Amino acid sequence: xxxxxxxxxxxxxxxxxxxxxxxxxxxxxxxxxxxxxxxxxxxxxxxxxxxxxxxxxxxxxxxxxxxxxxxxxxxxxxxxxxxxxxxxxxxxxxxxxxxxxxxxxxxxxxxxxxxxxxxxxxxxxxxxxxxxxxxxxxxxxxxxxxxxxxxxxxxxxxxxxxxxxxxxxxxxxxxxxxxxxxxxxxxxxxxxxxxxxxxxxxxxxxxxxxxxxxxxxxxxxxxxxxxxxxxxxxxxxxxxxxxxxxxxxxxxxxxxxxxxxxxxxxxxxxxxxxxxxxxxxxxxxxxxxxxxxxxxxxxxxxxxxxxxxxxxxxxxxxxxxxxxxxxxxxxxxxxxxxxxxxxxxxxxxxxxxxxxxxxxxxxxxxxxxxxxxxxxxxxxxxxxxxxxxx
Amino acid sequence: xxxxxxxxxxxxxxxxxxxxxxxxxxxxxxxxxxxxxxxxxxxxxxxxxxxxxxxxxxxxxxxxxxxxxxxxxxxxxxxxxxxxxxxxxxxxxxxxxxxxxxxxxxxxxxxxxxxxxxxxxxxxxxxxxxxxxxxxxxxxxxxxxxxxxxxxxxxxxxxxxxxxxxxxxxxxxxxxxxxxxxxxxxxxxxxxxxxxxxxxxxxxxxxxxxxxxxxxxxxxxxxxxxxxxxxxxxxxxxxxxxxxxxxxxxxxxxxxxxxxxxxxxxxxxxxxxxxxxxxxxxxxxxxxxxxxxxxxxxxxxxxxxxxxxxxxxxxxxxxxxxxxxxxxxxxxxxxxxxxxxxxxxxxxxxxxxxxxxxxxxxxxxxxxxxxxxxxxxxxxxxxxxxxxxx
Numbered sequence: 001x002x003x004x005x006x007x008x009x010x011x012x013x014x015x016x017x018x019x020x021x022x023x024x025x026x027x028x029x030x031x032x033x034x035x036x037x038x039x040x041x042x043x044x045x046x047x048x049x050x051x052x053x054x055x056x057x058x059x060x061x062x063x064x065x066x067x068x069x070x071x072x073x074x075x076x077x078x079x080x081x082x083x084x085x086x087x088x089x090x091x092x093x094x095x096x097x098x099x100x101x102x103x104x105x106x107x108x109x110x111x112x113x114x115x116x117x118x119x120x121x122x123x124x125x126x127x128x129x130x131x132x133x134x135x136x137x138x139x140x141x142x143x144x145x146x147x148x149x150x151x152x153x154x155x156x157x158x159x160x161x162x163x164x165x166x167x168x169x170x171x172x173x174x175x176x177x178x179x180x181x182x183x184x185x186x187x188x189x190x191x192x193x194x195x196x197x198x199x200x201x202x203x204x205x206x207x208x209x210x211x212x213x214x215x216x217x218x219x220x221x222x223x224x225x226x227x228x229x230x231x232x233x234x235x236x237x238x239x240x241x242x243x244x245x246x247x248x249x250x251x252x253x254x255x256x257x258x259x260x261x262x263x264x265x266x267x268x269x270x271x272x273x274x275x276x277x278x279x280x281x282x283x284x285x286x287x288x289x290x291x292x293x294x295x296x297x298x299x300x301x302x303x304x305x306x307x308x309x310x311x312x313x314x315x316x317x318x319x320x321x322x323x324x325x326x327x328x329x330x331x332x333x334x335x336x337x338x339x340x341x342x343x344x345x346x347x348x349x350x351x352x353x354x355x356x357x358x359x360x361x362x363x364x365x366x367x368x369x370x371x372x373x374x375x376x377x378x379x380x381x382x383x384x385x386x387x388x389x390x
Numbered sequence: 391x392x393x394x395x396x397x398x399x400x401x402x403x404x405x406x407x408x409x410x411x412x413x414x415x416x417x418x419x420x421x422x423x424x425x426x427x428x429x430x431x432x433x434x435x436x437x438x439x440x441x442x443x444x445x446x447x448x449x450x451x452x453x454x455x456x457x458x459x460x461x462x463x464x465x466x467x468x469x470x471x472x473x474x475x476x477x478x479x480x481x482x483x484x485x486x487x488x489x490x491x492x493x494x495x496x497x498x499x500x501x502x503x504x505x506x507x508x509x510x511x512x513x514x515x516x517x518x519x520x521x522x523x524x525x526x527x528x529x530x531x532x533x534x535x536x537x538x539x540x541x542x543x544x545x546x547x548x549x550x551x552x553x554x555x556x557x558x559x560x561x562x563x564x565x566x567x568x569x570x571x572x573x574x575x576x577x578x579x580x581x582x583x584x585x586x587x588x589x590x591x592x593x594x595x596x597x598x599x600x601x602x603x604x605x606x607x608x609x610x611x612x613x614x615x616x617x618x619x620x621x622x623x624x625x626x627x628x629x630x631x632x633x634x635x636x637x638x639x640x641x642x643x644x645x646x647x648x649x650x651x652x653x654x655x656x657x658x659x660x661x662x663x664x665x666x667x668x669x670x671x672x673x674x675x676x677x678x679x680x681x682x683x684x685x686x687x688x689x690x691x692x693x694x695x696x697x698x699x700x701x702x703x704x705x706x707x708x709x710x711x712x713x714x715x716x717x718x719x720x721x722x723x724x725x726x727x728x729x730x731x732x733x734x735x736x737x738x739x740x741x742x743x744x745x746x747x748x749x750x751x752x753x754x755x756x757x758x759x760x761x762x763x764x765x766x767x768x769x770x771x772x773x774x775x776x777x778x779x780x
Contacts, residue, residue: 048616049602052512052713072702076617089702092721098510120488120517122442127509127533129516143517188596192589199582206578206621212439213599226438227466231596312462312479322712323442331482 005079006045007249008158016043019151021061024116024144031107032059032116032144035123037321039148041250048076051123051321053092054099060110068103100128104135116144122323146329153316153330155343159251163318163345165205167253169246173197174255177244183236183261187216187229198246208247211320215243237262241351250319254347271352277302278350282313286346292336299350300334314347395469396435397639398548406433409541411451414534419506421497422449422534425513427711429538431640438466441513441711443482444489450500458493490518494525506534512713536719543706543720545733549641553708553735555595557643559636563587564645567634573626573651577606577619588636598637601710605633627652631741640709644737661742667692668740672703676736682726689740690724704737 006013020043024032034040035056041047044057044065055069064082067074071086078084087102107115117132118124120143133141155163176197181190194214201207217225218240225241234240238261245254260268282299299313312333315326325347330338332346396403410433414422424430425446431437434447434455445459454472457464461476468474477492497505507522508514510533523531545553566587571580584604591597607615608630615631624630628651635644650658672689689703702723705716715737720728722736 047618049605049618049713050616073616076615079617090725092718117516119520120515122512122515124516125510125512126507126514126516126519127535129519130509145517186596188589188591188598192586192597195585195589196582199578199585201578201621204621206576207582208578209603209618215439225466226440226463227469228437228439228599231591231594323439328482335480 007162008045008156012156012158013043013045015156016151017059017065020059020148023147023151024059024061027116027142027144027147029114029116029142029144030061031110031112031114032147033057033103033107033124034059034118034148036118036121036148037123038250038319038327039118039152041321042152042319043148044082046077047250048073050076054087054103054125054128056103056124058106058110060112066106068106070099098127098131100131101135104132107132107136107139112139114140114142116142116147118145118148119143120145149316149327149329152318152327153344154341155318155345159318160343160345162248162251163253165202165248166246166251167255168202168205169198169207169248170244170253170255171246172202173244173246174242174257177242178257178259181234181240181242181259181261184233186231186233187218188231190216190234191229194242194244198244201246201248205246205248208249210245210247211252211322211325212245216240234261239268243349245317245325247320250321252317252320252325254317254325254349256349274302274304275350275352279348282348282350286340286348288340288342290340292330292332292338292340293334295340295346295348296332296334296336299332299348303350303352314349317345317347397552398435398546402546402548403433403435405546406541407449407455410449410538413537413541414449414451414506417506417532417534417537419504419532419534420451421500421502421504422506422537423447423493423497423514424449424508424538426508426511426538427513428640428709428714428717429508429542431711432542432709433538434472436467437640438463440466444477444493444515444518446493446514448496448500450502456496458496460489488517488521490521491525494522497522497526497529502529504530504532506532506537508535508538509533510535539706539717539719542708542717543734544731545708545735549708550733550735552638552641553643555592555638556636556641557645558592558595559588559597559638560634560643560645561636562592563634563636564632564647567632568647568649571624571630571632571649571651574623576621576623577608578621580606580624581619584632584634588634591636591638595636595638598639600635600637601642601712601715602635606630624651629658633739635707635715637710640711642707642710642715644707644715644739646739664692664694665740665742669738672738672740676730676738678730678732680730682720682722682728682730683724685730685736685738686722686724686726689722689738693740693742704739707735707737 033056034043037051040057044067046067050069050073053070058066058068066083066085067077068085070092071088074084074086085106087099091097091099091102173194177190177194180193191214199207213228215225216229217227219235219238240259241256242259243256245252278299281301282295285295285298296313315331316329317326330336332348423446424433427441430447434457436457440459440463443460448456448458456473456475457467458475460482461478464474464476475496477489481487481489481492563584567580567584570583581604589597603618605615606619607617609625609628630649631646632649633644633646635642668689671691672685675685675688686703705721707716720726722738
């Protein structure tokens, strides 16, 4: 079948399949059922909002990938992937039968002996697994969570280009937010403008939907960073941490800034200086051959002795679908022994908790504290210095 | 603990817990682990973008609900829910240990004998279940997918108010889209304006993020309705089906219109008439006491004999998180025997495939064909006629 509308050329997809098949062979798998939509998109180009239903790609060693999903979604899959199997819509929400029974029949028909499943993916349910186990007593199953995500960690040159486009969108959104944010403005109004700018994109980088909405906790909220917004207004003297990622064809490049409406205390200036030092140290340590822990330790150095220092600095970025922006196979933690390879892409986001800043209300000095910033950084081939995009 | 920032009063949450506990008792469960974020929010008020990690609410018969999730997310949970247990961030992405091991310890400590799990939810993984089975050999497990979703099907008066607010946002977005759409406009530019209007909201109905982004397939795409947009332009003579839902505090009220840029053929006018007839018939059949199949058959009546007629007309709506807009426990299919109860809320979306419309390019007649429209409809208490919004 002719492949249409794919973001990359055939050679790029051949490379991805080859890497995945090598990893499968190492794990002793003759087939892999890929249900994570980011992994599915990366391998086959399939990109549709159908991941609320049971679906996946069956990757074999010696035949084209097979898309498996709802019959009515095959129309979308035809535009991108090689081989298609659709299950009848009767199976959706049926109390008697389960879509995975259909998958089991195909796995059996293909003569698969050892099947890898992304068991800790959000996109393969406990129920699905129990149906599969019951239907296929003679098949060996292995937990293959992370196998494809790890292959995605190292980006090709065309992928880096896509990420740079996403980064220009992140920049544009953040510049807008700095300009629009004002005391008394309702948070949802700020989000409205951020979304507009993000979808408009920049030049030929048209805006795709991000894997996470903007986060903009403020005041006493920054401790709860993943609460979303409401109609409440921006208040003078409160910090707001604005996090967002532009998205271009499912590739992300997140960015985060702390915006402060009011006079900035000396204590916060000190925190800003420490965070900039942290970022600089972390990025300097991010060269191919170093371990992830080296980066995390370098990031932690200037930040003092808090309980959580050394953890949660960020993670791998690239293709993403809701609800996760980062790929969880490698996180920027001080105990991660993963080795940095050329063209891995991370976002880095050190944060510090600063208490007791008292600020004159009414005097409006618009400032961008660079606390909690994120950059996407790329350790280039041949150990060139990492390139900084914001 | 004092409950703060909850969208509804304590009596409403007491009602929800009571209904859920009755359903649990009928199913022989002394506890329920609720991992679907919509169910979690409905029961406890917890609303944060943390559902990319293992988390859930433990519902007991004789004690307050317990929030369980990452330690760093307890700050967000403190604002809303009753009791909290946080697991250490070391468990996230650990190769040796799994967060569900922590959950298992608490389940054991609580003396739970029969635990219901949402096994076919996207938010409880196959891996999580296998960890739980291994850690708790003496606990009985039951698939409780849908138990809470079914309780959510019937809306209280304050919930209906929230849905009306979401509907005013849907209306505002659609009116904007009708105004902005133009030949040659890039689709992402139209999405940019739609998102802006959706987040701005209407009056005191501030815009929350919807569970699905806008869908706007056009030309040969409408067969693949869940492909998202690109930077390609709107083309004269092509239909575009624009689907979107406004969202107010996680409540949704989807709306869908077909927009046609060009002269509308007689064939499409006929399709429009059939769809309007279908909607009117479906809504007339949507009274308490009727079966869902009665509505689906009424909707199908005017649409002819296509293969898929009678299926996929829509489903229950209310609280939703990505990736699902509808609650899959009741779908508007001709084989659904579910009985309509007062204050259930559905979206209804009949569609027809129309081929061969040839249209004069260059002559721009902006028309809104009402093909593929969706309404949210409410069958009121006492069998009053269903109320139509849009």
